[in-house]
Amino acid sequence: MSIIENHETVGSPLSEGAKLRARDVCVFYGEKQAIYNVSLDIRQNEVIALIGPSGCGKSTFLRCLNRMNDTIDICNVTGEILLDGDNIYDPRVDVVPLRATVGMVFQKPNPFPKSIYDNIAYGPRIHGLASSRVELDEIVEKSLQRAGLWNEVKDRLHAPGTGLSGGQQQRLCIARTIAVDPEVILMDEPCSALDPIATAKIEELIDELRENYTIAIVTHSMQQAARVSQRTAYFHLGQLIEVNATDKVFTTPEHQLTEAYITGRFG
Amino acid sequence: MNYSTLLIALLIALGAAYFLGRNRARSLAGQGESMHSLPTHYGALTALWTTLPPLLILIMWVMLEPRIVDALLTMQLPEAIRTASEAEVRLALSKVHNIASDPSMMGQSELGSVAAHLVDLEQRAAILKGGVILSLILLGVAVTWRRIQPDLRARGEVERIVRVMLFASSAIAVLTTLGILVSVLFEAVLFFQKVSPIEFLFGTTWSPQVALRADQSGSSGSFGAVPLFAGTLLISAIAMFIAVPVGLMAAIYLSEYATSRVRQLAKPALEVLAGIPTVVYGFFAALTVAPFIRGVGESVGLDVSSESALAAGLVMGIMIIPFVSSLSDDVINAVPQSLRDGSYGLGATRSETVRQVVIPAALPGIVGAVMLAVSRAIGETMIVAMAAGLAANLTANPLDSVTTVTVQIVTLLVGDQEFDSPKTLAAFALGLVLFIVTLVLNFVAIKIVQKYREQYD
Numbered sequence: 001m002s003i004i005e006n007h008e009t010v011g012s013p014l015s016e017g018a019k020l021r022a023r024d025v026c027v028f029y030g031e032k033q034a035i036y037n038v039s040l041d042i043r044q045n046e047v048i049a050l051i052g053p054s055g056c057g058k059s060t061f062l063r064c065l066n067r068m069n070d071t072i073d074i075c076n077v078t079g080e081i082l083l084d085g086d087n088i089y090d091p092r093v094d095v096v097p098l099r100a101t102v103g104m105v106f107q108k109p110n111p112f113p114k115s116i117y118d119n120i121a122y123g124p125r126i127h128g129l130a131s132s133r134v135e136l137d138e139i140v141e142k143s144l145q146r147a148g149l150w151n152e153v154k155d156r157l158h159a160p161g162t163g164l165s166g167g168q169q170q171r172l173c174i175a176r177t178i179a180v181d182p183e184v185i186l187m188d189e190p191c192s193a194l195d196p197i198a199t200a201k202i203e204e205l206i207d208e209l210r211e212n213y214t215i216a217i218v219t220h221s222m223q224q225a226a227r228v229s230q231r232t233a234y235f236h237l238g239q240l241i242e243v244n245a246t247d248k249v250f251t252t253p254e255h256q257l258t259e260a261y262i263t264g265r266f267g
Numbered sequence: 268m269n270y271s272t273l274l275i276a277l278l279i280a281l282g283a284a285y286f287l288g289r290n291r292a293r294s295l296a297g298q299g300e301s302m303h304s305l306p307t308h309y310g311a312l313t314a315l316w317t318t319l320p321p322l323l324i325l326i327m328w329v330m331l332e333p334r335i336v337d338a339l340l341t342m343q344l345p346e347a348i349r350t351a352s353e354a355e356v357r358l359a360l361s362k363v364h365n366i367a368s369d370p371s372m373m374g375q376s377e378l379g380s381v382a383a384h385l386v387d388l389e390q391r392a393a394i395l396k397g398g399v400i401l402s403l404i405l406l407g408v409a410v411t412w413r414r415i416q417p418d419l420r421a422r423g424e425v426e427r428i429v430r431v432m433l434f435a436s437s438a439i440a441v442l443t444t445l446g447i448l449v450s451v452l453f454e455a456v457l458f459f460q461k462v463s464p465i466e467f468l469f470g471t472t473w474s475p476q477v478a479l480r481a482d483q484s485g486s487s488g489s490f491g492a493v494p495l496f497a498g499t500l501l502i503s504a505i506a507m508f509i510a511v512p513v514g515l516m517a518a519i520y521l522s523e524y525a526t527s528r529v530r531q532l533a534k535p536a537l538e539v540l541a542g543i544p545t546v547v548y549g550f551f552a553a554l555t556v557a558p559f560i561r562g563v564g565e566s567v568g569l570d571v572s573s574e575s576a577l578a579a580g581l582v583m584g585i586m587i588i589p590f591v592s593s594l595s596d597d598v599i600n601a602v603p604q605s606l607r608d609g610s611y612g613l614g615a616t617r618s619e620t621v622r623q624v625v626i627p628a629a630l631p632g633i634v635g636a637v638m639l640a641v642s643r644a645i646g647e648t649m650i651v652a653m654a655a656g657l658a659a660n661l662t663a664n665p666l667d668s669v670t671t672v673t674v675q676i677v678t679l680l681v682g683d684q685e686f687d688s689p690k691t692l693a694a695f696a697l698g699l700v701l702f703i704v705t706l707v708l709n710f711v712a713i714k715i716v717q718k719y720r721e722q723y724d
Contacts (some may be wrong), residue, residue: 044308066610066612068608068611069605071407071608071611073526073527095614095617096614096616097614098614099611099612099613099614100613100614103612103613104608104612105612106605106608106612108605110603110605110606110608110609110629111609112606112609112623112627113606113624113627113628114612121622122613122615122623123613123614126615126616126619126623127611127612127614139275168606173609176609176613177612177613180613180614254393
């Protein structure tokens with residue numbers, strides 16, 4: 001693998017006026033290094049897809065963007081990640097508002113063991129976003145509508161969230177994230193546990209959400225990356241190999257590893 | 268042949284039959300036959316058919332032999348004893364057994380001839396027993412040996428026998444519980460023939476003294492069990508008041524906050540508490556905690572009994588902490604990490620996540636743990652026997668001395684007792700109440716668990 005030692009990311013990882021900027025990010029799990037000097041900009045209102053073979057560090061990188069790795073004791077992150085110019089790894093930064101600003105949707109739908117309503121209201125309640133019951137009702141309705149779930153659940157808001165189908169649960173989790181009014185949404189393989197129809201709905205939703213949010217999505221499905229994203233970043237063994245416009249990555253990749261992966265030679 | 272020899276014979280037969288069956292299957296297969304099952308299945312089948320029937324017969328023999336022997340001996344007893352009361356017959360029979368075990372006494376009693384008959388019977392029974400068992404073993408081997416043919420479906424048959432054996436094991440557990448219930452119930456009914464259930468359940472005076480002789484002066488006893496129930500409730504409540512919050516918070520700390528190193532040290536240390544014998548807790552309560560509480564009480568001008576409910580309840584609570592914490596820790600750990608991630612991902616703090624996501628998800632298990640702890644507190648005997656005293660006071664004051672159902676059962680049954688006096692029988696009535704309360708508690712716990720499970724799964 002001499003090919004990737006001291007690799008310089010090809011393509012256009014950096015851009016002017018980006019929403020999130022990662023600079024020389026390295027991640028260590030104990031002694032083991034998982035991410036090597038990744039620098040990547042994520043623009044306002046774009047969907048960027050992070051692709052790569054299993055274990056390449058794309059999920060780890062995603063989890064750095066809202067400091068979810070803090071919950072893992074042995075995980076250590078170096079480098080800088082700037083959100084609107086402020087380093088989120090600055091010791092003075094409080095993760096609570098950070099995670100409200102940079103929300104996350106997980107691989108497996110993980111609704112809380114509460115009613116649909118309480119699932120959505122959870123975030124606004126802990127952040128004190130609603131001053132009255134009426135306001136909270138509005139937030140819940142608006143979030144469910146944005147996640148395209150309102151019509152399906154409006155008559156059973158107080159039924160348990162765990163009683164929904166897998167696809168509905170994942171849209172519930174997206175609605176839950178939207179409810180705290182984030183600016184960036186991170187999605188970690190949000191469709192890998194869903195059937196094709198539910199996947200199509202989520203992909204449609206991602207496209208709509210782009211108007212208001214900045215989205216980074218990790219996916220194993222290259223078709224999905226091609227369908228929903230404007231830019232694609234290819235990770236390999238903890239290195240960021242190539243970042244380019246999605247069309248370009250899937251038609252004329254610059255790097256031979258990217259080409260090998262998207263043509264199915266490995267991964 | 269005695270039982271141990273027969274058991275060894277059965278063990279040998281088990282091994283031998285297995286190899287015989289297996290080798291027969293192998294040799295048939297070697298002759299080009301296409302066997303239905305693997306050779307080991309034929310071996311297992313042979314072993315099962317060789318040992319199970321004799322084992323069953325042996326168990327029945329153990330249970331039935333004394334009865335049959337006694338029935339035969341009764342017919343040999345002198346006319347005068349046989350026509351007298353049942354108790355005299357039993358007495359005579361036990362005399363016969365004593366004489367038979369000591370040949371030197373044989374000639375000294377009128378029952379000598381009966382005893383000689385007993386010795387004779389036992390010898391014949393032993394020979395008969397050995398013969399029956401050995402022939403069953405041989406029969407089992409021979410029949411199964413002949414049955415081993417290519418089309419014998421040994422695998423399925425072994426599975427069916429295993430299934431029956433497993434069913435029998437669980438049936439034994441259930442039947443034992445039923446048996447205990449029935450025997451307690453039987454004695455309790457005897458008690459309620461002498462003392463009305465209304466008086467027992469609602470009377471507020473407990474003083475189980477009964478005149479031993481008709482001409483004896485003194486009380487006729489008073490069996491109002493309310494002070495005992497109240498005492499049990501008070502002590503259990505104090506114990507749960509300590510154990511539930513402390514145990515639950517310890518569990519939350521261990522599973523959510525502690526680093527893995529702290530956890531590795533603290534969890535076993537906490538579980539050591541569960542390994543301390545309750546007697547030790549008992550004298551800790553009686554010798555250390557109770558005087559300490561009395562001292563503190565006196566220094567602030569309170570009148571504290573030296574055997575206070577508070578001391579017993581406190582120590583019992585400490586005893587139950589590892590119960591609550593260990594069980595709760597397990598259920599909290601079983602809450603999927605994805606739920607925590609979801610909560611942290613929304614910007615929730617650790618305590619918000621614990622309170623609003625983890626605990627609700629783990630609630631069925633926690634309720635189960637608490638219910639189990641309550642059953643344990645109600646049934647706990649040693650600590651209260653040593654620390655809570657015997658005075659059946661009806662009081663809600665934790666500084667007073669109270670007594671519990673279990674303590675009274677112990678005191679009623681310790682020493683020489685006659686089993687037809689209400690004093691002794693009262694213990695069984697108390698036991699029945701204890702049994703029913705625990706049963707109801709467990710039932711409620713299961714219902715709660717089911718309700719939440721439907722909601723969360």
